[in-house]
Amino acid sequence: MQSKYLQKFLPVVAFVAMLGGIPAPRSALASAPGQAAAVRVPNDAPFHPAGTLKPEATTTDNTAPPPKPVTSLATLTRIEILPASVVISGPRNGQRLLVEGTFADGHQEDLTSRSTFTISDSKVANVDKDRSVDPQADGQATITASLAGHRATAPLTVKDYRTASTWSFRNDVLPVMTKMGCNSGPCHGAAAGKNGFKLTLRGYDPVVDYYTLTHQANARRTDRIEPAHSLILLKPTLTIPHGGGRRFDVNSPEYKVIAGWLAQGMPAPLESDPRVTEIRVLPAEASLRIGAEQQLIVTAVFSDGHTADVTRWSKFDSGDEGVASVDGNGHVIMRGYGEAPVTVWYQSHVTFSRLRIPFPRRLEQVVFTKAPRHNFIDDAILKHLAILHIPPSPPASDAEFLRRAYLDAAGILPTPSEADAFLKDASPDKRNKLIDALLKLPEFVDYWAYKWSDLLLVSSNHLSSDEMWSYYNWIRESVANDTPWNKFAAQIVTATGNTLQNGAANYWLIHRDPLDTSENMAQAFMGINISCAHCHNHPLAKWTQKDYYGMANLFARVRLKTFAPSGFRTAVGPLFNNVTVYSAPTGEFMDDRLMIPLPPKPLDAAALSSETPGDTRQYFAKWLTSPENPFFARNIVNRVWRNFMGRGLIEPVDDLRDTNPATNEELLDALVKDFIAHDYDVDYLVRTIMQSATYQTSSRPLKENVDDEKYGSHYLIKRLPAEVLLDAYSQITQVPEKFDGYPVGMRGMQLPDTAVKSYFLTAFGRPVRQQTRESERSSVPTITQALHIINGDTLNNKLRASGSSLDMLIRLGFSDDQIVDYLYRSAFSRPATDSERTALVQGLASAEQEKVAGMDDPRRAALIDLSWALLTSKEFMFNH
Known part of the structure; x- marks a missing residue:
C-alpha cells in the first residue's frame, strides 16, 4: 500500500x-x-x-522479602485484640491471638509480638509463648493486651473442659492429611492414586477415605493393636522410606492428632458429626506498609454451634504475589502497592482477607468528594480508589465518549453528521439521551445477538443452515424484545419442540451428551468450569465428582426425534434436518467411573429423588434463575461489565469460583442486587454502566494511576x-x-x-x-x-x-x-x-x-x- x-x-x-x-x-x-x-x-x-x-509495568522482586518497617509507637492511636471475643470448647482446642494496631496515618500493623498479654483468672487459661490461649478449666475471664500505654481487652469463655472428647476422622484427621498434601492431586489424591494408595481429592468423601485407610491393603496402613506401627505415621515421619518425603515430625501436632485417633480405636465418620458451616479470617482486611508482616487466624464455625481455631490446618494463597505473599501458616509479607486477596481454604470452605498497601501519595479527600458521581457504581469505585490512594482521571471529552459509546454498545462508529450533532448539543443530559438512543438501534441488537451467539456456540459447524438460522434468529429476537436474562436462560434450559420452530431447542442439538450439557450449562450461565470434576474433585473449587455427575443426571431425559425428508439421502444415509426435542418421563445417566446413577442435583441445591417423574430440567431452570443462586446473576453482570470496562470485576469472566474473588466485591454485589431488582433486564444493566461517571472517565491516565488496570480509575484502552x-x-x-x-x-x-x-x-x-x-x-x-x-x-x-x-x-x-x-x-x-x-x-x-x-x-x-x-x-x- x-x-x-x-x-x-x-x-x-x-x-x-x-x-x-x-x-x-x-x-x-x-x-x-x-x-x-x-x-x-x-x-x-x-x-x-x-x-x-x-507502559511497561514496574516489576517487584519477590526473591527476598522487603525490609520490615520499624514504626515508632508514638503515633500508635489504638490497639485491638483479634478475635474480639474468645470461646474455647473442650480441652484440646486453643485460640491464637492477634494484636492489631492502628496508627495516626491510618495504616495498621500486627503488633502481637510486641504486646504483653494477661488473663484475669489464670485458673481458666493462660497465654503461651506462641500467643495462643491454652485452656485450663471451665470458666470466664478477661484477656488484656498492653503496649506503649494502650490497652485492649477481650472476653474469654472456656467450656466443656472436663468433657471426654473423641478425635474425629472427619474434622481432625482429614484436615491434617489435606494440609500435609497427602490427598492432593500430585499425591494420593490423584485420579489413579500413588503406589496403589488412593484417597479422595482433598478428602471430599470421608467414608471412602476411612475405608481405604482401615480396610484396604490388609489394613496395614492403620494398626489397631500397635498404633505407632501404622504406615500413616511411619511414612510421613520418614521412620520408613516415603516417596513423598517427610510431611511432619513425631513431636508435631499433626502426629498427635493421627496418633490420638488411632489410639482411640479409629472411630469412623458419622452422619451426626458436626459439619463446618463457614470459616472466618482475621483480619478480614487491613491497610499495611511495604515490608509489614501480618499473621492471619482462621476460625471454623460448626453446625453444632461451636467454633475452633483451624489456622494450622488451613491452606493459604495470595491473589497477587506482587502485593502480598503468604506462607503455609498464614504468615503474610507485604511487598508492593495495591490490594491482594489472600485466599483461605478449609474443608472446601473459602474466605478472603483483603490486604493492601495504599500508594504513597498524599491526596486531599476533595479529590474523591468532588469527582463526578452519577450512580452507585461511582460511589463504590471512588470509595475503593480513596482507600488505595489512586485518583480518578477526569471525564472523557464529548468526542471520546461519543465514539466509545457507539463502539461498546453497538459495534459501529457514529457518522460525521451524528458526531457533529452530538458535539454541538449543549444540553446537560445529552449523554443519557445518546445512551437511550443507542439501545434502540438495530445495530445494538446485532451487536448483542452476536455476543450471545458466541456464548451459545451458534455455528454451522454444529447445526444445519436452517437450524443455525433458527437458533440465531431466536437469540436476536430475544435481544430485540429485551427478554429478561432469567427467562432467556430458562427458555433454553427447558426448550422442547421442533428445532426449526423453536430456535432455543437447537441448543440441545449442539449439546447431546449429559456431561457436555452439564459442563456447558455451568460455563455459559454461571461462569463456572466444572470439567475437572469429571475425573476427580475440582482442584480449585468446591465441586466434587458427585456434584458433577448429579448435575449431569438432570439432563439424562432429553431426547431427540429426527425425521428424514422423503427422497433425500446423503452418501452415508438420510439427510436429517427436522428434529424435535422432548423430555422422556424417566431416565438416568450412569457413568462407568461411579457405576451408579446419582440423584439429579444442581450444583448448589438439594437433590431430586431418582424416582421423580417428568422433565428434571424444570427443577434445574428454577434453581438456576433463582435470586438465591450466587452465580447466575454474577455471571451475566460480570460479562456485561467486561464488555464496557475492558476487564471483568472477576477475571477471567468464565472462571467464577470462591477462590477467584472480584477486585471490588462491594460493587459487584451492588450491581447484582440492582440487576435482580430490575427483573434481570440486560438493557437496564447496560444503561446503568454506561451512565456511570466511571464508564465516562477519560482513558488518559494520570501519573498517579497509570499502573491501574483493575480498579476503575480510568477507561481501559482496548483494540x-x-x-x-x-x-x-x-x-x-x-x-x-x-x-x-x-x-x-x-x-x-x-x-x-x-x-x-x-x-x-x-x-x-x-x-x-x-x-x-x-x-x-x-x-x-x-x-x-x-x-x-x-x-x-x-x-x-x-x-x-x-x-x-x-x-x-x-x-x-x-x-x-x-x-x-x-x-x-x-x-x-x-x-x-x-x-x-x-x-x-x-x-x-x-x-x-x-x-x-x-x-x-x-x-x-x-x-x-x-x-x-x-x-x-x-x-x-x-x-x-
Missing part, C-alpha cells in the same frame, strides 16, 4: 504501519485535550495491531474486535464486505455464523465457537495481522475501490481541507486540530503537484495513502 505520498504524512498521522515491533506507550494517547494522538506518535513507531497502549474493525473499514470507505453465501452489505457483526470464510476475521481473532470460553476470542498481536494490514487485500482494496467514499468526496468537489476534516470525523468522531489540518493539507498540496509514472491521479493516490495511515492508527484501531 505504501507509496511515496505516504511519507509526506508520516510525521502527523496517528499510527504508521511498520513490520513487527512494540506499540508506543499509552502516553501516546495521553496529551492535552484537543491535541491529536497522531502528532504525538514518533515517526518510526512500529505497527502492533493487537497491542495495548500500556476493536475483529468484526467491529472490519465493519468500521467498510463504513468509512463505503465499500461493503462480501461474505460467501450472504448478500452484499451484510456486516460482520450481522453474521449468524463464525464458520463464514473471512481471512481478516480469522487473522484478527474471531472465535470459532467450539467452546464457551472468552479466551476463544483472541486479541494477541501477530505478524499475520501486521502483514495483512500493510499488504493484504481487505483494507487496501476498499481504499482503491471505484466508488468509495474518497471518490464521492472528489466528485463532489470537496477541498483537501474538507476531506481531511471529513476523514477525522468519520474515523475519530472529532474534527482535526488546526495543527493536524494544516500539516495534512500542505502535504496533500505538495503531492498533487508531483507526477508519478503509472498514476493518472496523484491527488487520489495521496488521499488513499492518507486514509490508509489514519485507518491503521492507534487512535482508530483502539477504543479509548
Whole structure:
C-alpha cells in the first residue's frame, strides 16, 4: 500500500504501519485535550495491531522479602485484640491471638509480638509463648493486651473442659492429611492414586477415605493393636522410606492428632458429626506498609454451634504475589502497592482477607468528594480508589465518549453528521439521551445477538443452515424484545419442540451428551468450569465428582426425534434436518467411573429423588434463575461489565469460583442486587454502566494511576474486535464486505455464523465457537495481522475501490481541507486540530503537484495513502 505520498504524512498521522515491533506507550494517547494522538506518535513507531497502549509495568522482586518497617509507637492511636471475643470448647482446642494496631496515618500493623498479654483468672487459661490461649478449666475471664500505654481487652469463655472428647476422622484427621498434601492431586489424591494408595481429592468423601485407610491393603496402613506401627505415621515421619518425603515430625501436632485417633480405636465418620458451616479470617482486611508482616487466624464455625481455631490446618494463597505473599501458616509479607486477596481454604470452605498497601501519595479527600458521581457504581469505585490512594482521571471529552459509546454498545462508529450533532448539543443530559438512543438501534441488537451467539456456540459447524438460522434468529429476537436474562436462560434450559420452530431447542442439538450439557450449562450461565470434576474433585473449587455427575443426571431425559425428508439421502444415509426435542418421563445417566446413577442435583441445591417423574430440567431452570443462586446473576453482570470496562470485576469472566474473588466485591454485589431488582433486564444493566461517571472517565491516565488496570480509575484502552474493525473499514470507505453465501452489505457483526470464510476475521481473532470460553476470542498481536494490514487485500482494496467514499468526496468537489476534516470525523468522531489540518493539507498540496509514472491521479493516490495511515492508527484501531 505504501507509496511515496505516504511519507509526506508520516510525521502527523496517528499510527504508521511498520513490520513487527512494540506499540508506543499509552502516553501516546495521553496529551492535552484537543491535541491529536497522531502528532504525538514518533515517526518510526512500529505497527502492533493487537497491542495495548500500556507502559511497561514496574516489576517487584519477590526473591527476598522487603525490609520490615520499624514504626515508632508514638503515633500508635489504638490497639485491638483479634478475635474480639474468645470461646474455647473442650480441652484440646486453643485460640491464637492477634494484636492489631492502628496508627495516626491510618495504616495498621500486627503488633502481637510486641504486646504483653494477661488473663484475669489464670485458673481458666493462660497465654503461651506462641500467643495462643491454652485452656485450663471451665470458666470466664478477661484477656488484656498492653503496649506503649494502650490497652485492649477481650472476653474469654472456656467450656466443656472436663468433657471426654473423641478425635474425629472427619474434622481432625482429614484436615491434617489435606494440609500435609497427602490427598492432593500430585499425591494420593490423584485420579489413579500413588503406589496403589488412593484417597479422595482433598478428602471430599470421608467414608471412602476411612475405608481405604482401615480396610484396604490388609489394613496395614492403620494398626489397631500397635498404633505407632501404622504406615500413616511411619511414612510421613520418614521412620520408613516415603516417596513423598517427610510431611511432619513425631513431636508435631499433626502426629498427635493421627496418633490420638488411632489410639482411640479409629472411630469412623458419622452422619451426626458436626459439619463446618463457614470459616472466618482475621483480619478480614487491613491497610499495611511495604515490608509489614501480618499473621492471619482462621476460625471454623460448626453446625453444632461451636467454633475452633483451624489456622494450622488451613491452606493459604495470595491473589497477587506482587502485593502480598503468604506462607503455609498464614504468615503474610507485604511487598508492593495495591490490594491482594489472600485466599483461605478449609474443608472446601473459602474466605478472603483483603490486604493492601495504599500508594504513597498524599491526596486531599476533595479529590474523591468532588469527582463526578452519577450512580452507585461511582460511589463504590471512588470509595475503593480513596482507600488505595489512586485518583480518578477526569471525564472523557464529548468526542471520546461519543465514539466509545457507539463502539461498546453497538459495534459501529457514529457518522460525521451524528458526531457533529452530538458535539454541538449543549444540553446537560445529552449523554443519557445518546445512551437511550443507542439501545434502540438495530445495530445494538446485532451487536448483542452476536455476543450471545458466541456464548451459545451458534455455528454451522454444529447445526444445519436452517437450524443455525433458527437458533440465531431466536437469540436476536430475544435481544430485540429485551427478554429478561432469567427467562432467556430458562427458555433454553427447558426448550422442547421442533428445532426449526423453536430456535432455543437447537441448543440441545449442539449439546447431546449429559456431561457436555452439564459442563456447558455451568460455563455459559454461571461462569463456572466444572470439567475437572469429571475425573476427580475440582482442584480449585468446591465441586466434587458427585456434584458433577448429579448435575449431569438432570439432563439424562432429553431426547431427540429426527425425521428424514422423503427422497433425500446423503452418501452415508438420510439427510436429517427436522428434529424435535422432548423430555422422556424417566431416565438416568450412569457413568462407568461411579457405576451408579446419582440423584439429579444442581450444583448448589438439594437433590431430586431418582424416582421423580417428568422433565428434571424444570427443577434445574428454577434453581438456576433463582435470586438465591450466587452465580447466575454474577455471571451475566460480570460479562456485561467486561464488555464496557475492558476487564471483568472477576477475571477471567468464565472462571467464577470462591477462590477467584472480584477486585471490588462491594460493587459487584451492588450491581447484582440492582440487576435482580430490575427483573434481570440486560438493557437496564447496560444503561446503568454506561451512565456511570466511571464508564465516562477519560482513558488518559494520570501519573498517579497509570499502573491501574483493575480498579476503575480510568477507561481501559482496548483494540476493536475483529468484526467491529472490519465493519468500521467498510463504513468509512463505503465499500461493503462480501461474505460467501450472504448478500452484499451484510456486516460482520450481522453474521449468524463464525464458520463464514473471512481471512481478516480469522487473522484478527474471531472465535470459532467450539467452546464457551472468552479466551476463544483472541486479541494477541501477530505478524499475520501486521502483514495483512500493510499488504493484504481487505483494507487496501476498499481504499482503491471505484466508488468509495474518497471518490464521492472528489466528485463532489470537496477541498483537501474538507476531506481531511471529513476523514477525522468519520474515523475519530472529532474534527482535526488546526495543527493536524494544516500539516495534512500542505502535504496533500505538495503531492498533487508531483507526477508519478503509472498514476493518472496523484491527488487520489495521496488521499488513499492518507486514509490508509489514519485507518491503521492507534487512535482508530483502539477504543479509548
